[in-house]
Amino acid sequence: MYFQMVARIKNDRKQPVVNFQDLHSLLKNPSYAALLFQSVKSIKWFEYNELLSLSTSSVNKNPDMTSLRPLCEQLYKYESDLYKKLFQQQNPSDYSWFQTAISSGTFKDRLAAHVSMIKRSSLHSLFELEYLVQLLRNNLQHRRECIEIMEILKDIFIQDYLPQQKKLLTIEQHDLSSIKTQNPDDMKRIAILWFLQDKLKRLYSSYLDSLQKISHDPIENIRIKAIVTIQHLLVQRPELEKRLLELLIDKLGDPDHTAAAKTLHLCNKLCKLLSVKDDVSSKYFALLLGGVTRALAFAKVNIEKILEHLNDLFRIVHSKNFNTSVRALQLLFKISEQKYVDCRI
Structure with a gap:
């Protein structure tokens, strides 16, 4: 089914573009008996490359x-x-368990049921994901449940929903005139993927709102877990990377020494990772360096830990991007102003 769809799309590329009225009429009354997207565990929504390429x-x-x-x-x-x-028709026993777990199961049962549905077909389970995001927001005061949901959502977003190289788009960011097919089913599929991206972007932003609140929890260990999650998401996926970076840099000023030191360690790891990437965004790198420079004045961290990475900083100074070089020099100057730093530096 999937490969047949790919072959047909390639043949339909020379079709005239669709207009707004046609698409509006087509979507107004959806009615069909067979799934537009077959449930295939091994295929994520962002892997429908041929279909996604029909619009820009x-x-x-x-x-x-x-x-x-x-x-x-x-x-x-x-x-x-x-x-x-x-x-429900094809797997009545599994569906019955799912309904029972949701309606009368324990907290862990409800959690497992929604995760199970997402893993069966992430493309069709956006509302289950929305439930988990809402569940996290409602359990911020219950730390054990909060951390469990936070970790589960981190894995789900990375493994099932967020593309590795691309960022999500809102519906307004799509170009209707760029659609290269007039096949009704393909137009519906495109509309579904548009909504999925749009909704997913909102849900991920809501998840980051909760992460930000968890990172300011009164208990140090809870804050550190949130900080580690933020850095992991930042490394793994580009979606909302600027906001994630701001959340991470903000924790350099954590009033607790352990949390601030952990954040600095994670920032150092991030710098090392970015320094070996050829395609890293210069704005992304410059923002990280600028944040570290600003935070250095009030972050309670051991200056010796920073001095261990001087060679990396000097190498960054010689990068091709002028703004990144300036940011690295600013950080070096800030380090030189710190007490107990050898004057030769």
Whole structure:
């Protein structure tokens, strides 16, 4: 089914572009009996490369696309409900367990049921993901449950939802005129992927809101767990990387020495990782260096730990990007102002 769809898409590329009215009419009343996306565990939504290539993003946001959001959501909900209906017919015992766990199960049962549905077909389980994000937000005061959900969501976002090389797009960032097919099913599939990206971006942002609150928990160990999660997400996926970096840099000023030192250690690891990457964003690297420079004045960290990485900093000074070089020099100057630093530095 998947390979047949890929072959047909390649043949349809020369079709005339679709107009707004046609797509609006097509999405208004979704009605079909077979899934547009077959449930294949090994294929994530962002791996439908041929389908995703049928439309491109726009540099400027298109406000007209906003009116498509409820229609795309309606279509996605229809696809998701159809998937659950077929799942109930084909796997009645599994579906019965899922319903029982959700309605009358323990906290861990409900958690396991939603994770199980996501793992079966992440593309059709966006509302299960939304439940977990909301569950985290509602359990911020219950530390044990909070940390468990935080870790589960971290793995789910990395393994099932966030592309490794690309960032998510909102519906307004898509270019309707770039759609290269008039095949009704493919147009519906594109609309579903548009909504999925849009909703996923919002859910991930909400997850980061919760992470930020956890990183300011009164208990040091809880804060450190959140800091480690933030750094891990930053390393693994590019989505909302600027915000993640700001959250990480902010913790350099943690009032507790252990948490601040842990943050510095994670920043050092991040610098080493970025220094060996050829395709790293210069803005990304410069922001990291600038944040470390600003935080150095009030972060309670051992200056000797920073001095261990002087060679890395001098190497960064000679990078091709001028802004990155300036940021590295600013950090070196800030280090030279610290007490007990050898004047030769």
